Amino acid sequence: MVDEDTVVPLVAPALSGPAASERSDQSPHRVRIIDGTLACLARHGSAKTTVDDIARESGVSRATVYRAFPGGRDEILGAVVDTEMARLFSALGVRLGNADDLGTALVGGIVVASTRLRDHVALHFLVEHEPGIILGHLAFADSDRLLSIASKFTAPFLARWMSPDEAERVAEWAARIVLSYAIAPSTHLDPCDEADATRLVTTFMLPGIEALRSAASGPIDITPYPADGPAVDPGEEPVTAS
Amino acid sequence: MVPEARQRIVEATYACIARRGIAKTTVEDVAREAGLSRATVYRTFPGGRDELVDATVAWATFDFFAKLYDRIQGAASLEEVMERGIMFAHRSILEHEVLQRVMQTEPDKLLPALTVESNRIRAGIADVLAPYLVDRGLAQGVDLRDAADFLARMVLSYISAPGRWDLEDPEQVARLVRSELLAGVVVPAAGRR
Numbered sequence: 001m002v003d004e005d006t007v008v009p010l011v012a013p014a015l016s017g018p019a020a021s022e023r024s025d026q027s028p029h030r031v032r033i034i035d036g037t038l039a040c041l042a043r044h045g046s047a048k049t050t051v052d053d054i055a056r057e058s059g060v061s062r063a064t065v066y067r068a069f070p071g072g073r074d075e076i077l078g079a080v081v082d083t084e085m086a087r088l089f090s091a092l093g094v095r096l097g098n099a100d101d102l103g104t105a106l107v108g109g110i111v112v113a114s115t116r117l118r119d120h121v122a123l124h125f126l127v128e129h130e131p132g133i134i135l136g137h138l139a140f141a142d143s144d145r146l147l148s149i150a151s152k153f154t155a156p157f158l159a160r161w162m163s164p165d166e167a168e169r170v171a172e173w174a175a176r177i178v179l180s181y182a183i184a185p186s187t188h189l190d191p192c193d194e195a196d197a198t199r200l201v202t203t204f205m206l207p208g209i210e211a212l213r214s215a216a217s218g219p220i221d222i223t224p225y226p227a228d229g230p231a232v233d234p235g236e237e238p239v240t241a242s
Numbered sequence: 243m244v245p246e247a248r249q250r251i252v253e254a255t256y257a258c259i260a261r262r263g264i265a266k267t268t269v270e271d272v273a274r275e276a277g278l279s280r281a282t283v284y285r286t287f288p289g290g291r292d293e294l295v296d297a298t299v300a301w302a303t304f305d306f307f308a309k310l311y312d313r314i315q316g317a318a319s320l321e322e323v324m325e326r327g328i329m330f331a332h333r334s335i336l337e338h339e340v341l342q343r344v345m346q347t348e349p350d351k352l353l354p355a356l357t358v359e360s361n362r363i364r365a366g367i368a369d370v371l372a373p374y375l376v377d378r379g380l381a382q383g384v385d386l387r388d389a390a391d392f393l394a395r396m397v398l399s400y401i402s403a404p405g406r407w408d409l410e411d412p413e414q415v416a417r418l419v420r421s422e423l424l425a426g427v428v429v430p431a432a433g434r435r
Contacts, residue, residue, distance in 0.1 A: 132350025135357060143403035151405070172405045173422050180395040184361055189388060203384055204392055207426035212417075 027068035033058045034083050037076050041122035045129045046077065088116050089153045096157035102209070105161075106170075106201045107194065109154060110178055114191040117182040138183060150175035162213060170209055177205075248286055248297075250276045255298045260340045264295055264351040299355040300362075302341075306334060307366055314370070320378045320428060323371070324397070324419045325412070331401040332409040360398065367394035379429045389427045396423055 036058025040049040051073055055062045069075040095112045099105035117123065126134045137146055151172035158167040177200065181191045190196045254276035258267040269290055273280045287293040313330045317323040335341065344352045368390035375389055400407060400418065408414045 130350075131354050131357070135349070135353040144405055147403060147405045169406055169422075176396065176399040176405075180399055183357075184364065184395075186391060189391070200392075203381075203388075204426040207381075208422045211421035211425035 027064075029058070029060050029064055029068045030079070031083075033060065033065055033068055033076065034080050036060075037080050038084075038122050041080070042125050045125055046133055047130060049073075051076075084120070085149070088113060091116060092154060093157065096154060099157075102158070102161040103198075103201055103206060105157060106174060106205055107197045109157075109174060110191050110197045110201065111194055113175075113178045114182060114197070117178070118192055138179065143179075146179075147172050147175050162209070166209070166213055169212060170205075173205070173208070247276075247278065247282060251278065251283055251286055251294070252297050252301045255294045256302065256340070259295075259298065259344065264291075264344060264348050267291065267294075269294070295351070296355045296358070299352070299359050303359050303363060303366075306331075307363075309334070311370075320371075320374045321416070321419050321424065323374050324393075324423060325415050327367075327370075328397060328401060328409060328415055328419070329412070331397070332404065335401060364391070364394045364398055367397055375428065381427060381429055384427055393423060393427065 033054060037049065037054050039057050040053050044053070051062060051065055054073075054076060055065045058065070065076070066072065069079065071078075091112050092109055095108035096105050099108055123134065137143065151168050154171040154174065155164065155167040158170055161167075162170065178191065181189070189200065191200065251272060254272050255267065258271045258275055269283050270280055272294060273283045276283070283294075284290065287297065289296075310327060310330060314323045314326050317326055371393055372386060372390045375386060375393075380386060380389060400409065407418050409418075
């Protein structure tokens, strides 16, 4: 079994680059301060959280906070984001690494990621009260970046069942699904629920993955819509179910 | 309330935002641009600038859907509806100068309105797709509401953040539509697989 605590230190440097990993062992208080900051964010949001608040909540002195994070508030907030991403990815890694088949991996990944996002109190406070901070990362170009990080991390786990290129596409697809339902919950499908997630994966994803793979392995008979004008093909009638 | 006044105010708001962004647009600016009194603007939009921004985003969305409907008219299949729709929508977002600029400079002013609107956009896309799905025939065991909502979510996701997909390339869009979007949803079209 893969243990979540052993994965975190492996993932965190990959997200923040070498500079952060060099620093990461310098202060034994870092994790405590990060968790204290999370508690502050969950209560007051980002704008109203000061280094003093963080020190008080973490039970350390202001000087200790600055020794651990010489960059102060901004550096702490950056570390919080990296750490929370690393925690999410290590939980995902555990679940994906232990799955015996593709369907189980996808269901497990979707349930774990969705549940962690749903239960993240600080995240919800920020979305509610300081939407610019979070929602900005979920829109347009920044969303592309987030999808890319998520798919780069999860793709290797899926590559047990498909080529690396397919795995990255499928991982990105799963990340889209998780984000979509996290941002705008559905009234009739809850991706945190094992049964609902299974329905989602077996109904929509597995056939889609099969189609992706058969398209990749050879020429597929498709009639793409031309980019420069409306397609006029009077011979093509809508196909109805029989 | 005279509908034309409302329309005029919304268009004036859009013009002001296009010129100097949301933060620097005041109710006075909008009134001047619309050729109406400040009192009339407040009577029509008692919520002031926030309400004006919301109404303008809603209006721009409506305008987008009107063009989208035009674009998919006459499509011969569900696949073609989705291909045309995705390519048009992606291009519209990329080329929407005001949207792009405000997203760059004042995302926190625009995002709340955009988030509210995205729920309506999602429902709108699902409504557009549902009759085509019924026409085409759903795969065994697929619920229409589930499928339309799922497709709308995915379409919204791809058009705003294409990720690894090049939505300018008709072949990639065709592949996307036939794999991640429709493969599990509908019965395969004869001769296509």
